[in-house]
Amino acid sequence: QFEKSELLKTLPKQFFASLVAKVNSIQAQGHDVINLGQGNPDQPTPEHIVKSLQIAAEKPLNHKYSPFRGHQYLKEAACAYYEREHGVVLDPNTEVAILFGGKAGLVELPQCLLNPGDTVLVPDPGYPDYLSGVALAQVKTAFMPLLEENDFLPDYTRLDREVVQQAKMMFLNYPNNPTGASATAEFFEQTVVFAKEHSMCVVHDFAYGAIGFDGEKPRSFLQTEGAKDIGIEVYTLSKTYNMAGWRVGFAVGNKSVIQALELLQDHLYVSLFPAIQEAAATALLESQDCVRELVATYEGRRRVFIDGLRSIGWNVTAPKASFFAWLKVPEGFTSESFADYLLNEAYVAVAPGNGFGQFGEGYVRVGLLTSEERLQEAVKRIEALKLFT
Numbered sequence: 001q002f003e004k005s006e007l008l009k010t011l012p013k014q015f016f017a018s019l020v021a022k023v024n025s026i027q028a029q030g031h032d033v034i035n036l037g038q039g040n041p042d043q044p045t046p047e048h049i050v051k052s053l054q055i056a057a058e059k060p061l062n063h064k065y066s067p068f069r070g071h072q073y074l075k076e077a078a079c080a081y082y083e084r085e086h087g088v089v090l091d092p093n094t095e096v097a098i099l100f101g102g103k104a105g106l107v108e109l110p111q112c113l114l115n116p117g118d119t120v121l122v123p124d125p126g127y128p129d130y131l132s133g134v135a136l137a138q139v140k141t142a143f144m145p146l147l148e149e150n151d152f153l154p155d156y157t158r159l160d161r162e163v164v165q166q167a168k169m170m171f172l173n174y175p176n177n178p179t180g181a182s183a184t185a186e187f188f189e190q191t192v193v194f195a196k197e198h199s200m201c202v203v204h205d206f207a208y209g210a211i212g213f214d215g216e217k218p219r220s221f222l223q224t225e226g227a228k229d230i231g232i233e234v235y236t237l238s239k240t241y242n243m244a245g246w247r248v249g250f251a252v253g254n255k256s257v258i259q260a261l262e263l264l265q266d267h268l269y270v271s272l273f274p275a276i277q278e279a280a281a282t283a284l285l286e287s288q289d290c291v292r293e294l295v296a297t298y299e300g301r302r303r304v305f306i307d308g309l310r311s312i313g314w315n316v317t318a319p320k321a322s323f324f325a326w327l328k329v330p331e332g333f334t335s336e337s338f339a340d341y342l343l344n345e346a347y348v349a350v351a352p353g354n355g356f357g358q359f360g361e362g363y364v365r366v367g368l369l370t371s372e373e374r375l376q377e378a379v380k381r382i383e384a385l386k387l388f389t
């Protein structure tokens with residue numbers, strides 16, 4: 001038996017492991033669990049993208065090593081996507097890095113730019129994997145509370161001044177996991193001013209960049225004037241095209257950050273399977289009807305679920321974007337006691353909000369990742385608990 005390194009021992013516990021174990025044990029007892037706890041898209045990848053992979057996989061050239069930093073056509077497709085969807089013009093040679101999914105980039109970035117002991121600002125509640133990158137880079141975390149009264153945007157004026165002076169990087173994520181909040185142009189403008197004032201790199205996680213409701217298209221951080229001077233945006237195909245298993249994404253923005261990221265990746269990988277790169281380019285360049293359908297599907301699920309909960313007396317807020325609903329737990333419960341209660345009594349799995357940080361306490365996160373019928377069934381099961389009468 002070998003001991004784990006001291007570095008590995010500093011890694012945070014994988015938050016979803018205990019949720020999965022609880023769900024498995026209830027299922028093992030023969031119960032039909034409606035699992036709304038995790039963030040795994042339930043629908044298949046659109047057919048034309050799968051076809052593109054099949055064709056690309058037959059080409060012997062795609063069986064060889066990819067160029068270390070990925071194929072130029074994928075970088076160009078990423079640029080075309082950003083220009084078409086967000087009006088952001090990028091240079092494929094210097095402003096794009098290909099990633100093994102968004103998570104890889106998010107975990108790598110602190111190691112690219114920071115030194116042990118530096119400070120990173122991290123949203124609370126937030127996507128737990130930011131803390132993995134922070135731990136691997138041996139840097140310090142300072143949390144930025146995301147409060148409902150501030151539309152789940154950090155209030156830079158209320159952060160500790162001394163901490164802010166030391167911070168070299170900040171993670172942001174809009175549309176937001178777990179709160180379903182979206183960012184305004186004004187907030188992103190404030191962010192650029194704040195980051196420039198403190199010479200801080202902004203890492204904007206745009207994983208849900210295609211999923212906005214009520215006709216509101218999520219804003220790219222790079223649409224903000226001056227954003228490229230201090231920022232980088234991490235994009236993934238996982239959610240936009242139901243390609244979570246494919247592990248493909250890219251980072252775009254500040255050239256010096258892209259250079260650092262590609263340098264680190266030169267030492268970690270020889271880019272992705274070329275056939276996946278071809279199919280990813282197909283996804284980005286060809287018809288986006290599948291994305292419009294996806295958004296309509298989530299919007300329909302949101303309506304059924306949120307209206308359903310309101311009709312049984314639970315006063316919930318509808319998410320503006322992403323595929324998550326962030327629900328205040330009824331009085332008398334904590335996040336965890338409520339999640340356990342729903343799982344044990346209604347066989348409905350949700351993620352306790354405290355798993356996303358201390359300011360997530362008092363909430364649960366629901367993924368709208370099953371059919372409208374199953375969501376209606378979840379509402380019925382919750383109604384039967386008579387919590388709101």
Ligand code: PLP
Pocket residue numbers: 039100101102103104127173177205207235236237238244248249
């Ligand atoms: N960022 C956020 C906020 C997420 O919710 C996820 C996935 O759940 C990711 C990044 C990572 O996505 P992937 O690694 O599949 O690109």
